[in-house]
Amino acid sequence: AQSVTQLGSHVSVSEGALVLLRCNYSSSVPPYLFWYVQYPNQGLQLLLKYTTGATLVKGINGFEAEFKKSETSFHLTKPSAHMSDAAEYFCAVSDWNAGNNRKLIWGLGTSLAVNP
Amino acid sequence: NAGVTQTPKFQVLKTGQSMTLQCAQDMNHEYMSWYRQDPGMGLRLIHYSVGAGITDQGEVPNGYNVSRSTTEDFPLRLLSAAPSQTSVYFCASRGGTGATETQYFGPGTRLLVL
Numbered sequence: 001a002q003s004v005t006q007l008g009s010h011v012s013v014s015e016g017a018l019v020l021l022r023c024n025y026s027s028s029v030p031p032y033l034f035w036y037v038q039y040p041n042q043g044l045q046l047l048l049k050y051t052t053g054a055t056l057v058k059g060i061n062g063f064e065a066e067f068k069k070s071e072t073s074f075h076l077t078k079p080s081a082h083m084s085d086a087a088e089y090f091c092a093v094s095d096w097n098a099g100n101n102r103k104l105i106w107g108l109g110t111s112l113a114v115n116p
Numbered sequence: 117n118a119g120v121t122q123t124p125k126f127q128v129l130k131t132g133q134s135m136t137l138q139c140a141q142d143m144n145h146e147y148m149s150w151y152r153q154d155p156g157m158g159l160r161l162i163h164y165s166v167g168a169g170i171t172d173q174g175e176v177p178n179g180y181n182v183s184r185s186t187t188e189d190f191p192l193r194l195l196s197a198a199p200s201q202t203s204v205y206f207c208a209s210r211g212g213t214g215a216t217e218t219q220y221f222g223p224g225t226r227l228l229v230l
Contacts, residue, residue: 051217
């Protein structure tokens with residue numbers, strides 16, 4: 001069964017600093033991997049995803065993530081944090097081999113704070 | 117497109133009351149789902165539907181009912197609310213396949229059960 005672990009429930013960075021949010025997964029099949037962002041009092045929004053092909057994936061707002069099969073990781077990075085990046089970030093893996101009943105398996109989330 | 121819409125945005129219930137959380141999408145997506153979000157517990161799937169007339173349970177279905185009479189609508193019913201159902205509820209629909217697959221979320225309903 002698939003599972004997702006997000007290391008660090010809270011991450012704090014200074015404005016302009018590197019953002020690194022960690023995500024490790026377990027999957028018995030090649031995974032589809034996702035990062036979603038949730039701004040305060042809003043729903044979740046897709047940030048980026050990996051399905052096949054290039055392992056470095058670029059998303060919205062300057063974020064990117066790299067799929068590393070050997071490390072079973074899909075860490076999210078952004079070179080320079082902005083105050084508007086403060087949000088909750090969720091990593092998820094899809095059990096795509098379940099066909100039409102496939103679901104997203106979610107990590108517990110990482111809350112990112114950006115300090116001025 | 118309005119995307120995924122949810123009503124109400126906020127609701128306060130007393131223990132034992134019933135209510136229906138509404139969810140609608142205008143993207144003609146077959147797959148829809150309901151999640152609840154609680155602090156430190158991430159998102160937990162309550163029920164999902166792969167098309168009109170077809171629903172199934174997620175990981176935390178107890179206390180909730182769903183139906184899917186149309187592609188557009190997927191209401192979530194609480195038959196007898198309990199304080200443990202205090203949460204934020206999100207409806208989502210899924211579009212695309214393979215590399216284009218994306219889940220779209222509604223803005224959420226905040227429910228307080230006293």
